[in-house]
Amino acid sequence: MHILRDVRTMMIVLLIPVVLMILFGFAISTEVNNLNVAIVAPNRTEGVRQVVERLANNPYFTVVDYDSSIDIDKVLRSGKADAVVVFDEDYEHLIAQRAEGIDTHPAIQFIFDASNTNIAQTGAVYLQNVVSTDHSRQELLNLHLLYNPQMKSAYNFVPGIMGLIFILICAMMTSVSIVREKEMGTMEVLLVSPVRPIKIILAKMIPYFVISCINLATILLIAHYLLDVPMSGGLGGIVFISLIYLILALALGLLVSTLASSQVVALLISAMVMLLPMMMLSGMVFPLENLPTVLKPLPYIVPARWYIEAIRKMMIMGLPLSAVVKEVAILIFMTFVLMGVSLKKFKDKLE
């Protein structure tokens, strides 16, 4: 009843996930769509034609130029093409020699405009992939991308966003709403009533739990229908893990509320101590392997890390619930510890 009064906050809370999903899904996309390719082929032999055909038919590439000789530098500088594929004059011969095991110089050369490293890297990998799909030419290149062959960024960020949003809404909002009661003085009156503290806490948590469940549904719907995330590990498992994570986030919020004395402090603690490490140390933005050795143990205590890992496994890799038992167990353990500590800390006295 109380949160319904604050329509603005309510709308923000419900819209955040939608906006974030769409923003990350379409605007801040690290995947490569519509790569403009120019092709240079001195001899248009059968083999060359096959490769060009494949490129032209691929929705990710647009062949903007196909000629026997091009001023490569000019095409790239003018922005007409993002990449140039150069076939060797002796393409067929080189391929044949390779097939016989004779070491030759490369038959195809990719030249990339690397001013956007993201496009260049992802594009190069994908280009290689397309060019070498012909099994007879496997030996030219050998690269496989598993689970996410197009390297769709949605697959990477959806679990990350989920980890982030639930902390944001459950932990931050719960802590702020409890601390607001302290700040307004209403907590004093609540405490001097026969209602047990556990009831007060539950009453504070349930609305945010419900909101988060709505958010969970929204995120899953957007992820599945708008961003084509597979959810191959089974929806039930994903929801189950998410619910555990929600409760964990609520416990975290409660803990913050027992530590903070004002709404501002609660917000700061939530943002600085929870949100920031969550983004940095959960593997959502930066690969954990790149952390300096000193910081390596830190991600082990960040709940979002385990959640994101589990969701990633289930959503993208399509593993069943049994494959993420370790993550789930850790999350449940963390939930119990946090709940225990915060319930103990939440006193029914003022000090």
Next chain:
Amino acid sequence: MSAIKVENISKSFGKVKALDGISFDVKRGELFGLIGPDGAGKTTLFRVLATLLNPDEGGAEVDGFDIVKDYHAIRERVGYMPGRFSLYQDLTVEENLNFFAALFGVKVEDSYDLVAPIYRQIEPFKTRRAGKLSGGMKQKLALSCALIHRPSVLFLDEPTTGVDAVSRSEFWDMLADLKQRGITILVSTPYMDEASRCDRIALCNEGRILGIDTPTDIVAGFDSSLYAIKGDNMYQLLLAARKANGVRECYPFGEAHHMIADAEFDVEQFKAELVEVKGLHIEPTKPSIEDMFIKLMKQ
């Protein structure tokens, strides 16, 4: 049996001693006032009695229950109205009342006879949000909410602070009415003029109780002679009077200065001493509770 029994309670916050060995008894159905300036420890005492804080030393009983051991029992039978407006500002008047009824597990109708005389005054505004009420109406609403579960003891922490004079007087009328219904009321106020509306008062300052008695007896206990003095230059008068013979205490009091005099004080001699003060006017006056408070404080 007394409704509230406080024995030697002390409570410190760090180095600040908010309560320093407080003891008093409140009889059943009594309207007991704690009178004292800000920082006297009144709010801390309320929080201790409302079981929100545990005392460092000493103990207390409310309605026969120990405030530390049986605090759940106490929470069911006291009504507590904190000094700061502590209702939900974004709920309407009616919703607040219903919420508190639900909180105590009672129905509004069941206690309506008790709440009605107060609630009827704010009923025209029942769809208004509590935050938008005037100071006096807020206090009436808060009192209604504190009464919703028919408490046997009411704790009212500075209920009339920040309320206009008319509403203050109305508020005290309501308290008198509640007292008639047998509810024990412990009320605090920084306004000395409200003290006369209580059955008994305790004058407190800096965590200690200076004296407990009925308002009339407190004033009757003022055993020195008191004068009101006026002059053209009031500040000069104040400084001069403080130096004069036989003057124990002199302090500004409204538009005059009040002066507590010793037994050997002589009006004529005083006039002679303060000859340089133009327009000097001196007359004996009746002591008030405030005079008594100042006298006790200086001792």
